[in-house]
Amino acid sequence: MISALMPNYNRADLAFERGEGANLFDSAGRRFLDFGAGIATSSLGHGHPHLVAAIAEQAARVIHVSNLYHIPQAERLAQRFVDASFADSVFFCNSGAEANEGLVKAMRKTMADAGKPERYRVICFDGAFHGRTLAMLAATGNAKYLAGFGPEVDGFDHVPFNNLNALRAAITPETAGILIEPVQGEGGVRPAQLQFLRDLRATCDEFGIFLGMDEVQCGMGRTGKLFAHEWAGITPDILSSAKGIAGGFPMGAVLATEQLAKALVPGSHGTTFGGGPLACAAANAVLDVVLAPGFLEDVEATGRYLWDGLEALVRRYPSVFTDVRGSGLIVGLKCAVPNAEAQSAALAEGLLTVAAGENVLRLVPPLIVRQAECDAALALLDRTARRCLPAVSLAAAK
């Protein structure tokens, strides 16, 4: 008989009861160090007092009112994003896929309003992940995710990541813009070269098309900047955010320049839940922490500390881990053993991680993680590596 909960996930045999900072406790009271953060989402860790209080206070006042009325929490949040980023205007929604849908709609509508409705196609990259709606499956372009769901939504082209010639060759009179993750998350924690991002900006300007960034996973402070594209010293025309934006409360956002934002006139786009008082109270609380002086610098420093430890781990166990990749606190360990095996070995040691493409083990701890917790994670990864060592090399390692 089918489970009451639809069977679309292979779940670990574990249920968590409560969390504290970078720790989760299961129903048996066992403690796990959370370097998965609910897939890079619990940005302030678990039970963060400022986030908890903001949600509790707002929930007691009013949870939902709809976008038929002014929502002061949303107006304040949007203004803070405008002040802290390239954006002139922000749309709030409920997930990463929904944010990307809004981003693509804004690109297409801006072209149509400019008298170029034939420019509706968006160029995406091999290894991308943009979400699970019908259009975002096509933007993702992964045959495994598309299979069985009928004709692929038209309007998305794919080129190799970090390859400017291929990108330029793919631009046609039908192209509206480009959509790129500055650090591919699901694809295997693959950062775009900073020069490639600069070249994309110049190419978009040259051809009069839009540069879109999917920062659903790598944004909101994870790389040590509020948004990852800032490392390249460029700005996109439009950007999607979600995952960590409200610390685990469901929320997404589209940040845009005036040129693209003004295409979304009343009636052209919408959402029932998006930008509600509760989600915006949560996101404002997250921004209080992330934008506090020194916080992003701490993320960068902690990321570098973790990176150094991981490089030492790779040197100790080259037959298990072969490479470190990523940026800030989105880090990948390229595995020589199957990454699923490394992930379950880490779990058995009490460390939560997330598998990613290209046989990578992904480490995306809460942004509030301390050096001492990185030391603890590194010790657990050492034991993980020993579990994964082939019997022969285990004898040699002694």
Ligand SMILES: *Cc1c(COP(=O)(O)O)cnc(C)c1O
């Ligand atoms: C997770 C993710 C998405 C999809 O977000 P959902 O909230 O699951 O819809 C889109 N883009 C990137 C880069 C992601 O990591």
